[in-house]
Amino acid sequence: MPSGKTGRRVASAVASVEQKPAARPIAIILFGSPGSGKGTQSKYIVEWLKIPQISTGDMLREHIRRGDEIGRAVADRMKAGLLVPDELVNRMVFERVQQPDCERGFILDGYPRTLAQAEEMVSVLDVRGTSQVVIHLVVDYNVIISRMSGRRVCPKCGTLYNAVARPPKVEGICDLDGTPLVIRDDDREEVVRERLLQYERQTRPVIEFFRATIDRVIEVDASGAGPEAVFERIRGELREVLGQDRIR
Numbered sequence: 001m002p003s004g005k006t007g008r009r010v011a012s013a014v015a016s017v018e019q020k021p022a023a024r025p026i027a028i029i030l031f032g033s034p035g036s037g038k039g040t041q042s043k044y045i046v047e048w049l050k051i052p053q054i055s056t057g058d059m060l061r062e063h064i065r066r067g068d069e070i071g072r073a074v075a076d077r078m079k080a081g082l083l084v085p086d087e088l089v090n091r092m093v094f095e096r097v098q099q100p101d102c103e104r105g106f107i108l109d110g111y112p113r114t115l116a117q118a119e120e121m122v123s124v125l126d127v128r129g130t131s132q133v134v135i136h137l138v139v140d141y142n143v144i145i146s147r148m149s150g151r152r153v154c155p156k157c158g159t160l161y162n163a164v165a166r167p168p169k170v171e172g173i174c175d176l177d178g179t180p181l182v183i184r185d186d187d188r189e190e191v192v193r194e195r196l197l198q199y200e201r202q203t204r205p206v207i208e209f210f211r212a213t214i215d216r217v218i219e220v221d222a223s224g225a226g227p228e229a230v231f232e233r234i235r236g237e238l239r240e241v242l243g244q245d246r247i248r
Ligand SMILES: [Zn+2]
Pocket: 154, 155, 156, 157, 158, 159, 174, 175, 176, 177, 178, 179
């Protein structure tokens, strides 16, 4: 078991005497439910800090495409309807963050997803002297449900519409080719609700673990504001954490 919040504070205070805090790489752990705008915020942070975004979903797909050792192991398990084991995901992430482009820091997107992954991540990053900050995008589930269930797609050309954010000129009809719009299966209200429920079940223990072990867990209310306003809030919080000297 990790030594707890107090123990880690002492350890990082010692580390900061030995090495300049500004030189420590940073792991930004981006947390948010489906529909919270995590992907968009991740892109903004990449552009701003010039550090890579590490998405375990993308990496797994890439390993499967390449058919390497990890890819084959994952594909077999997925075919058998099994979850990807924590050790495998951990190994993949730790290999990735040793790449030279992660020297100054990186954004973790979709990882850690389980408590076991979170515990391993914190202990590995602690040993390496990587500072950790969690950004939790908090969106009212009712807002997500109305956002996602308001989505319509043109079955002919694939154009996406949204009842609120991007309505078609004529309700239910594609602007480009006049085809009646449809709701994708993924956007049906009952499907969205089920995904949110799963997310809640899976990530609540992870967030609770972070609150107990990581000093900087930033909750950002992403319900009402647009993506740019949400990013401004995140940037403000991160500036404070990182110190003005290491970032613009
Ligand atoms: Zn169309």
